[in-house]
Amino acid sequence: MTRKYHIVGNWKMNHLSQDIFSFFAEFNKHADKITCHAGIAAQGLHLPLIKEHAPKGGFFEFGAQNSANNNSGAFTGETSPEAIKDLGCGFTLVGHSERRAIYGEQDALLNEKTLLALEKELYVIFCVGETLEDREANRTEDVVRVQLDEGLKNIPADKKSKIIVAYEPVWAIGTGVTASPQQAQDAHAFIRKHCSEKLGFNGEELIIQYGGSVKPSNVDELLACPDIDGALVGGASLKPADFLALCVAASK
Ligand code: PGA
Numbered sequence: 001m002t003r004k005y006h007i008v009g010n011w012k013m014n015h016l017s018q019d020i021f022s023f024f025a026e027f028n029k030h031a032d033k034i035t036c037h038a039g040i041a042a043q044g045l046h047l048p049l050i051k052e053h054a055p056k057g058g059f060f061e062f063g064a065q066n067s068a069n070n071n072s073g074a075f076t077g078e079t080s081p082e083a084i085k086d087l088g089c090g091f092t093l094v095g096h097s098e099r100r101a102i103y104g105e106q107d108a109l110l111n112e113k114t115l116l117a118l119e120k121e122l123y124v125i126f127c128v129g130e131t132l133e134d135r136e137a138n139r140t141e142d143v144v145r146v147q148l149d150e151g152l153k154n155i156p157a158d159k160k161s162k163i164i165v166a167y168e169p170v171w172a173i174g175t176g177v178t179a180s181p182q183q184a185q186d187a188h189a190f191i192r193k194h195c196s197e198k199l200g201f202n203g204e205e206l207i208i209q210y211g212g213s214v215k216p217s218n219v220d221e222l223l224a225c226p227d228i229d230g231a232l233v234g235g236a237s238l239k240p241a242d243f244l245a246l247c248v249a250a251s252k
Pocket of ligand 1: 010233
């Protein structure tokens with residue numbers, strides 16, 4: 001089965017409005033070269049700007065980096081999945097390792113966020129991945145298994161197709177060290193098998209993105225792996241030329 005790759009940029013807490021204008025002024029000039037799915041996850045404040053300036057061709061989606069476990073009410077500082085959807089976002093990230101490590105978000109909360117975002121018809125890019133310590137202690141599969149089992153609990157059967165899993169080894173995020181294609185492929189194959197055999201996903205259709213120091217120089221070998229369906233990209237998504245190169249590589 002041939003599937004389109006999914007390349008999503010995670011801008012994290014970067015860029016000012018002028019950077020966004022110039023990013024899309026450059027990126028959009030070459031948008032006709034892109035046939036994969038592409039998207040950007042940005043700070044909430046920037047989403048309306050992206051909506052205004054991003055390519056309108058239908059291949060491009062914008063989304064949030066985090067989404068609350070409540071839809072409305074007295075939750076100062078949170079962003080509601082309902083508001084994310086209302087703005088026209090297609091997706092939200094849930095469980096990025098920076099949310100887990102810096103903000104202490106745990107599996108049960110991430111599960112609530114996932115369920116509520118799905119209820120609002122958002123796609124959820126659910127991030128999992130092990131630390132270096134876990135990998136060195138041979139615990140990669142155990143850690144990822146628990147993240148999947150707990151975070152993707154109780155998902156209604158008709159919503160499972162709205163989950164994208166992003167495998168992001170923590171030791172590869174923002175470090176310049178990428179998992180080797182074999183390390184990434186092994187983890188992706190495990191995730192696909194576990195999600196289909198134990199969690200009731202359609203393994204053939206599940207999109208699994210790799211994240212962790214993806215750049216134009218290593219994207220081809222990663223995408224060539226049979227179980228890698230795209231990439232979640234931090235640093236290299238900030239520059240239009242690099243992000244474009246990744247999208248073009250995924251459009252071949
Ligand atoms: P990186 O970030 O590409 O800068 O390693 C990936 C991510 O955090 O999603």
